[in-house]
Amino acid sequence: MTSDILSAIIVSGIVLGSGYALMASGLSLVWSTLGIFNFAHGVLMTLGAYLAWTVSDAAGLDFGLATGIAVSIAAMVGVGILIERVVVRPFYDHRDILLITVMTTLAAMIVIQKGIQLIWGARLKQLAPIMPGNVRLLQTTISAQEALIIVLAPLVLCALWLFLGRSRIGRAIRAVGQNPSAARLIGIDVSLIFIIAFAVSAVLAGLTGVLLGSVRLLTPEFGAEPLVKALIIVIFGGLGSLSGTILAAYIIGLLEATLVFLVGIYWAPSLIFVLLIFVLILRPQGLLGKVVR
Amino acid sequence: MSNNTNALEIVDLRAGYDASDVLLGISLHVGLRERVGLFGPNGHGKTTLLNTISHVIGPRAGSIRFMGEAIDALASQKIVARGLIHVPQANRLFPDMEIMETLELAAFTPRAQKELKTNLECVLSLFPRLAERRRQQCKTLSGGERQMLSIGVGLMCAPRMLMLDEPTLGLSPKLKDELAEAIAEISSRGIPLLLVEQDIAFVLSLVDRMYLVDHGEISREINRGAEVDHQDIMDMYFGSERA
Ligand SMILES: Nc1ncnc2c1ncn2[C@@H]1O[C@H](COP(=O)(O)OP(=O)(O)OP(=O)(O)O)[C@@H](O)[C@H]1O
Numbered sequence: 001m002t003s004d005i006l007s008a009i010i011v012s013g014i015v016l017g018s019g020y021a022l023m024a025s026g027l028s029l030v031w032s033t034l035g036i037f038n039f040a041h042g043v044l045m046t047l048g049a050y051l052a053w054t055v056s057d058a059a060g061l062d063f064g065l066a067t068g069i070a071v072s073i074a075a076m077v078g079v080g081i082l083i084e085r086v087v088v089r090p091f092y093d094h095r096d097i098l099l100i101t102v103m104t105t106l107a108a109m110i111v112i113q114k115g116i117q118l119i120w121g122a123r124l125k126q127l128a129p130i131m132p133g134n135v136r137l138l139q140t141t142i143s144a145q146e147a148l149i150i151v152l153a154p155l156v157l158c159a160l161w162l163f164l165g166r167s168r169i170g171r172a173i174r175a176v177g178q179n180p181s182a183a184r185l186i187g188i189d190v191s192l193i194f195i196i197a198f199a200v201s202a203v204l205a206g207l208t209g210v211l212l213g214s215v216r217l218l219t220p221e222f223g224a225e226p227l228v229k230a231l232i233i234v235i236f237g238g239l240g241s242l243s244g245t246i247l248a249a250y251i252i253g254l255l256e257a258t259l260v261f262l263v264g265i266y267w268a269p270s271l272i273f274v275l276l277i278f279v280l281i282l283r284p285q286g287l288l289g290k291v292v293r
Numbered sequence: 294m295s296n297n298t299n300a301l302e303i304v305d306l307r308a309g310y311d312a313s314d315v316l317l318g319i320s321l322h323v324g325l326r327e328r329v330g331l332f333g334p335n336g337h338g339k340t341t342l343l344n345t346i347s348h349v350i351g352p353r354a355g356s357i358r359f360m361g362e363a364i365d366a367l368a369s370q371k372i373v374a375r376g377l378i379h380v381p382q383a384n385r386l387f388p389d390m391e392i393m394e395t396l397e398l399a400a401f402t403p404r405a406q407k408e409l410k411t412n413l414e415c416v417l418s419l420f421p422r423l424a425e426r427r428r429q430q431c432k433t434l435s436g437g438e439r440q441m442l443s444i445g446v447g448l449m450c451a452p453r454m455l456m457l458d459e460p461t462l463g464l465s466p467k468l469k470d471e472l473a474e475a476i477a478e479i480s481s482r483g484i485p486l487l488l489v490e491q492d493i494a495f496v497l498s499l500v501d502r503m504y505l506v507d508h509g510e511i512s513r514e515i516n517r518g519a520e521v522d523h524q525d526i527m528d529m530y531f532g533s534e535r536a
């Protein structure tokens with residue numbers, strides 16, 4: 001393997017991993033706070049990208065990219081809150097909340113995806129890149145937008161990590177995830193924390209959509225494959241561990257890039273699944289997960 | 294009518310879970326500087342009573358007043374904000390958080406935040422063992438340390454009244470004495486106390502007055518100094534043939 005092939009694999013793996021990390025961290029946040037999987041997380045990414053496109057693109061409202069991104073991110077706060085309200089909140093006291101919300105969030109995903117198809121049509125769209133042009137990195141050329149993703153993802157994740165670790169609200173989110181009744185007894189409004197966790201998670205999904213929307217083409221199914229990857233990553237990283245999720249995202253990104261090079265794009269996804277099954281047989285709790293939740 | 298001679302006043306409180314009624318009409322009060330015990334066999338509703346007061350579960354009937362104001366319709370966080378603090382039984386707290394982080398977080402309401410510094414000093418001087426282990430995670434604490442942290446967390450909430458649910462559950466006699474001292478110290482600062490305990494000697498050493506809970510009702514009230522009828526207590530535990 002020559003060094004430029006190796007560096008191409010590494011760079012494309014890191015680009016993939018950065019997107020996955022942004023995507024999966026939102027999913028992981030909701031899991032560790034509420035104990036549910038939000039299957040609508042992928043379609044939130046799609047929605048974020050389409051909203052940014054409509055506001056920014058010349059074929060839409062033509063307000064420019066910065067406005068488009070800002071509007072999209074702000075809208076995601078509302079969408080996150082709405083999803084929590086409509087498909088999660090009614091089932092908080094239910095014993096089988098995990099299973100019920102698999103159903104309800106899947107339903108939300110389908111409804112939103114069909115809605116997107118209805119509003120924006122099936123025609124492919126693409127966001128303008130935040131940074132146009134190309135850059136050279138480790139003897140490989142990538143688009144400046146991809147380079148931006150590589151830089152931005154760790155910054156956003158660091159901010160998320162600091163928020164959860166240091167801020168009052170962030171700590172309250174973790175407290176609610178670890179012991180909601182004890183959190184309630186120190187004066188934390190648990191349902192408000194659930195709303196905040198959903199809003200932050202939706203913003204992360206929207207941000208991923210906005211960033212990837214100029215690297216890939218927008219279709220109503222834009223977020224479907226990232227959702228599946230993010231699910232795998234959250235499980236592989238160890239349920240409830242944000243650092244595990246982030247580590248797993250980059251590992252899977254690099255693994256995918258390697259497999260694409262070795263066996264081609266056709267077999268790579270299935271091979272990733274097979275490898276993960278082996279890993280989970282050896283380490284059922286995932287990379288950094290706790291043995292029991 | 295507001296009554297300013299009591300911190301807590303409960304009248305005919307009923308509560309339970311799903312189809313089962315646990316509290317069958319409880320009335321009690323705790324004075325402004327009073328320490329009151331709550332004693333009764335396992336499963337007779339002591340924890341349920343505290344859970345209802347702090348609105349972890351909703352009351353089905355009856356009234357709860359704190360510092361003269363009705364609180365039975367308030368959400369838990371609002372009750373905490375008013376300073377009625379419930380330290381729950383066998384609280385495992387936040388497993389992955391460190392002691393210091395937990396204490397800081399516990400000063401969550403705006404009022405508690407204002408008192409964070411003084412309350413933290415107070416907790417660490419009351420329980421020096423917590424100060425020694427400030428970076429240790431809750432899940433790795435011993436039973437005694439966890440109980441101390443649990444009470445410390447209650448103090449960080451800036452209590453105007455404390456309700457402690459079996460703070461010495463499963464602890465050695467030596468640790469019990471240590472905790473008794475800490476609790477006495479806390480209440481000597483004028484914080485009224487409602488103390489649930491299974492250890493009769495422990496309660497009597499700490500309280501001014503005590504209620505016996507029997508099948509979701511208050512069966513007796515015992516004043517300090519009054520002759521404690523141990524037969525009553527034996528009856529509660531082993532059943533009574535007397536009329
Ligand atoms: N979450 C719950 N769901 C249903 N029933 C419950 C629940 N919690 C307690 N109970 C029932 O309510 C009754 C009273 O329980 P509670 O915990 O209040 O007793 P307790 O007096 O605190 O006992 P202990 O001294 O053992 O702590 C018991 O019969 C118990 O099984």
Ligand SMILES: [Mg+2]
Nearest residue numbers: 339340341382
């Ligand atoms: Mg109890």
